[in-house]
Amino acid sequence: MRIGRREFQTEGRTYVMGILNMTPDSFSDGGCYNTADRALYRVEQMIGEGADLLDIGGESTRPGYEPVPAAEEIDRISTVIEKIKSTFDIPISVDTYKAEVAQAGIDAGADMINDIWGLKADDKIAGVIAKAGVPCCLMHNRHEAVYGNFMEEMLRDLSGSLEIAVRAGIDSGKILLDPGVGFGKSYENSLEAIGRLDMLRALGHPVLLGASRKSVIGLTLDLPVAERVEGTLAVSVYAVLKGAMFVRVHDIRANVRAVRMAEALRDVCK
Numbered sequence: 001m002r003i004g005r006r007e008f009q010t011e012g013r014t015y016v017m018g019i020l021n022m023t024p025d026s027f028s029d030g031g032c033y034n035t036a037d038r039a040l041y042r043v044e045q046m047i048g049e050g051a052d053l054l055d056i057g058g059e060s061t062r063p064g065y066e067p068v069p070a071a072e073e074i075d076r077i078s079t080v081i082e083k084i085k086s087t088f089d090i091p092i093s094v095d096t097y098k099a100e101v102a103q104a105g106i107d108a109g110a111d112m113i114n115d116i117w118g119l120k121a122d123d124k125i126a127g128v129i130a131k132a133g134v135p136c137c138l139m140h141n142r143h144e145a146v147y148g149n150f151m152e153e154m155l156r157d158l159s160g161s162l163e164i165a166v167r168a169g170i171d172s173g174k175i176l177l178d179p180g181v182g183f184g185k186s187y188e189n190s191l192e193a194i195g196r197l198d199m200l201r202a203l204g205h206p207v208l209l210g211a212s213r214k215s216v217i218g219l220t221l222d223l224p225v226a227e228r229v230e231g232t233l234a235v236s237v238y239a240v241l242k243g244a245m246f247v248r249v250h251d252i253r254a255n256v257r258a259v260r261m262a263e264a265l266r267d268v269c270k
Contacts, residue, residue, distance in 0.1 A: 001174060001206065003053060003135050004091035004111035010206045014240045014259050017093070017248040018051035021236035022076040025058045039080045040087065047090055049101075050256035053112075054246055056081060061116055062194040071074075085109035090259065093137070099124035106132045114208075117141050118161030118170075124170035135174035136206050138165065141195075142184030149188050153195055154179065158203060172228075176245065177203060181211040194235060197242040202257060206212040209239045210248035212255075229254060237262040 001006050008015060020042060029070050043054065058076035059068040068076075073096065081092055085108070093112040094105035099122045102113045111134055118138040119126045129136045138161040139198035140154050147153050158177055165175055179193035179200055192215070193200075200207050211217065218224065219233035237245045238254050249255045 001176075003093075003136060005089070005221040006052075006091050008052070008245070010245055011243070013244050014236075014244055014263065015051060015052040016207070016252060016256050017053045017210075017246045019248060019250050020054055020080075021060070022080060027217060027238050036080055036083060040083060041100035043088060043090075045200050046252045047088060051090065051252045053093060053246070054084070054090045055093040055095050055114055056084075056100065056110075059096070060189045061095075070098050070100040073098065073101045077101070078104050078108045081105060081108040081110055086182060087231075097125065099128045102128045103132075106134060110134070112136060114178075115139060116180070119164040120160065120161060126164050126170060129165075129170040133171070133174075135176065136165070136170060137176040137178050137211075138162070139178035139183065140180035144181035145184055145186045145189055147189065150185075150192060151199055154193065155199065155203065156202070162205075165188055169206050172205075173203050174178065176204070176208045178208045178210060178248075181209070181216055182214045187216060187219050190214070191220070196236065197239065197244060199244055206245035207243070208246040208248060209235070209244045211235045212247075212251070214248040225268045233258040241266060 001010050043050055056077055058073035091111040091115045094110045096102050096112045097115045097117040102125050113129050113134060114137040116139045132166060140158050177200055181190045181193055194211060197207060212232045213225050213228040217228045223233050231248060236258050239247050240259055247255060
């Protein structure tokens with residue numbers, strides 16, 4: 001799969017996506033990098049630590065978040081994307097579910113759209129992605145964590161997102177899927193989504209897993225956000241063994257090392 005100027009293998013390799021939140025209120029690093037200078041410094045750090053791709057967001061989507069107007073979201077990310085693209089050679093994904101923001105991000109130089117609502121929150125975003133010809137990640141989400149059969153319904157919901165993508169003309173070979181850990185899910189649902197990641201791959205698309213520092217780790221280990229690195233590493237190793245194409249994380253160096261080691265052990269046992 002080509003993202004920006006880089007070719008990524010869709011099988012046999014797990015890549016590390018670095019998180020850059022241009023927000024004052026994200027659950028883990030809100031306010032840390034929400035100026036251009038801080039953002040560029042963090043980007044340089046992440047690249048140096050081995051990040052393969054960056055995911056930039058201008059609106060916090062933590063539980064109970066307050067939506068941000070599209071104009072404000074655009075203002076937070078556009079200039080930073082332009083500066084990153086003029087300074088560094090790394091693909092950029094924009095974390096948004098709004099068509100207007102997706103278009104502005106693409107116009108600024110973004111190479112991919114990461115939609116936490118799987119094209120279902122804004123009926124124009126699929127068309128924006130299709131017209132631009134960029135890859136996209138479609139995440140599973142619901143307003144309420146109410147399920148009869150969780151895995152069956154999650155896969156059905158994601159199949160609905162894929163249908164929207166096909167109708168809009170998005171190239172099937174440019175779609176990734178994300179189980180949406182922590183989004184519209186109970187603690188048990190999130191654990192199951194990670195544990196049965198291979199079921200998601202059965203839909204025929206590469207998988208991106210974003211569980212870095214999330215509550216599923218905090219609840220399992222009874223730890224605050226700042227102490228969830230080891231739990232995140234365990235999830236990243238598991239993602240490698242389950243064939244995920246990307247892990248989306250905050251702590252780049254540690255996750256890169258864990259992923260590479262897991263790949264070496266997996267490959268020697270083939």
